[in-house]
Amino acid sequence: MPERGQPLRKLGFLTIGRFAADDPRPGIEETLEVIERAEALGYDSVWLRCRHLQAGISSPVAIMAAASQRTRHIELGTAVIPLGLENPLRLAEDLATVDLLSGGRVNPGVSVGTPMLYDHYKTELYPESHALQDFSKERVLRLLRCLRGEPVSDFAGTVGIEQFSDHVQPHAPGLADRVWYGGGRDSAIWAAEQGINYLTSSVVSIEGTASRDFATIQAEHIDAFRAAHRHPDRARVSQGLVVIPTDSATDDQVCRYREYAASRFDRTTTPQGPRGMLFSPDYVGTSDELADQLYDHAGFRRADEVAFALPFSFAAEDYAQIITDIAERLGPALGWAPAGA
Known part of the structure; x- marks a missing residue:
């Protein structure tokens, strides 16, 4: 864990992969170029946000497939694929195929629950069974069984000249060990009990805690995960906050970044909704300032890798400046060294 003087082990970032709905190809291409640039900068990982029925990445597995052929070393993750819109068996086939193409670099982050706005499209997604779906x-667990190569069919053998397997093909060894799950304290404990990895983000639930401090709650969730994991020394935890370094930013960029953070600050002061969701403030400043703030953050001190989230609504040149400063200024201030250095 990165206390002061201890190096951050892995550095990554999360991108939303935005595009124009009336001309999506340039935006999709931009996402792939960002991934290529990230590998050139030495990042350990890039994570793709999944956004259905929006102008963003709706098929992260397809983006990872394309990125796997443009890169050689960087890990490719999802944060997260909502499994309510997926068939776990079919998703397992796609993930395994891309993982093999990438040489074992895929990190599937997943979530469950009723999909957002489900009532508006459930009959298109599940025409006959929308009321029966188990979210x-x-x-x-179904996805994990498929990825681990457990039987999914009661038949294996030959039909005519065709050979059939009783488990998902292709099989990608080790992929099941790279599955991630996010959520609150109960989800952290459940993920640990399944032996999978734990994603934390810029929102936490106050359920099960007396604290109203974001960093303290996030630290409690990570502690609960590690305490429940059978192999805590191998358990992976990734922290994701919105962190915007300004080292090489123009005055105009700095102004816009600070305005963006200020516009989102009110939601960080009071828990939101029935589950008491608490948002983290966004962090804007020089890399030295950000490093000090992160080392004072209880959640950061308990994670050994990060995937800083890129803001939603910035321009391509803003993202280029941010990811470059993170890799060249903030990462080294946290003791991180580029992959292959």
Whole structure:
């Protein structure tokens, strides 16, 4: 864990992959170029946000497939694929195929629950069975069984000249060990009990805690995950906050970045909704300032890798400046060294 003087082990970032709905190809190409640039800068990982029925990445597996052929070393993750819109068996086939193409670099982050705005399109997604769908964590377990090569069919053998397997093909060894799950304290404990990895983000639930401090709650969730994991020394935890370095930014960029953070600050002061969702403030400043703030952050001190989230609404040149400063200024201030250095 990165206390002062201890190096951050892995550095990554999360991108939303925005595009123009009336001309999506340039935006999709921009996402692939960002991934290529990230590898050139030495990042350990890039994570793709999944956004259905929006002008963003709706098929992260397809983006990872394309990125796998443009890169050689960087890990490719999803944060997260909502399994309510997926068939775990079919998703397992796609993930395994891309993982093999990438040489074992895929990190599937997943979530469960009723999909957002489900009532508006459930009959298109599941025409005959929308009222019967199970959106519980069992969907994650189904995916894990498929990725681990457990039987999914009661038949294996030859039909005519065709050979059939009783488990998902292709099989990608080790992929199941790179599955990630996010959520609050109960989800952290459940993920640990399944032996999968734990994603934390810029929002936490206050359920099960007396604290109203974001960093303290996030630290409690990570502690609960590690305490429940069978192999805590191998358990991976990734922290994701919105962190915007300004080292090489223009005055105009700095102004816009600070305005963006200020516009989102009110939601960080009070828990939101029935589950008490608490948002983290966004961090804007020089890399030295950000490093000091992160080392004072209880959640950051308990994670050994990060995937800083890029803001939603910035321009391509803003993202280029941010990811460059993170790699060349903030990462080294946190003791991180580029991959292959």
